Amino acid sequence: MEKPIIIFGAKGIAHPALEIFNSHDLVVYGFLDEDERLQKTEINNVAVLGGPEDEGFLKLIGKKCEAFVAIDDARYRASIVKLLNERRKVQPVNALHRLSYISTDAAIGHGNFINAKVTIGAGASIGNHCIVHTNASIEHNTRVGDFVQIGAGAVVNAGATIGDGTFLGSGVIIVSGVSVGKNARIGAGSVVIADVEANQTVFGNPAQVIEK
Structure with a gap:
């Protein structure tokens, strides 16, 4: 560039x-x-x-x-x-911090912000225009859609899927294989052990749906 x-x-x-x-x-x-x-x-x-x-x-x-x-x-x-x-x-x-680690086997789209100490594992796929804050971990074979924001220290475990437009707060843990639907919001510090539907807001350990 x-x-x-x-x-x-x-x-x-x-x-x-x-x-x-x-x-x-x-x-x-x-x-x-x-x-x-x-x-x-x-x-x-x-x-x-x-x-x-x-x-x-x-x-x-x-x-x-x-x-x-x-x-x-x-x-x-x-x-x-x-x-x-x-x-x-x-x-x-893309804005990719020098102190981030991105596997040579990961796929990353356009316009992403990847801050310091982010780890993106082998076979992971990151869409376009995502924001991934400091020290977040996106493990192997995960799928992250477009316009996703992942908070500092969040962990998206292996094989999870994160839909377009989703917001994960700081310190969130997404358990392996879990699917999070489009435009969902996951409150800071939540542990998500089951699938989250599109447009749902969840919070807690284990994460529960917050009724609007």
């Missing part, structure tokens, strides 16, 4: 994403964020240039710059990815 990177979003994972790219000696051109209060400020000497739909900066994507989407909210992240796909015909790049 030789082109400079424009980071979409200037909050949340934006600063650690900048650190990751700097550690790989990659140039970050700047940030774009919809919050006007952040525009014309700096993060570690890198400017917040304007908004994410500013055509003057968007036109650089795919020609002179790459893009990375550093937005925690999965729905908003998806809207920015769609903008980049449709208007610039590009996929965001």
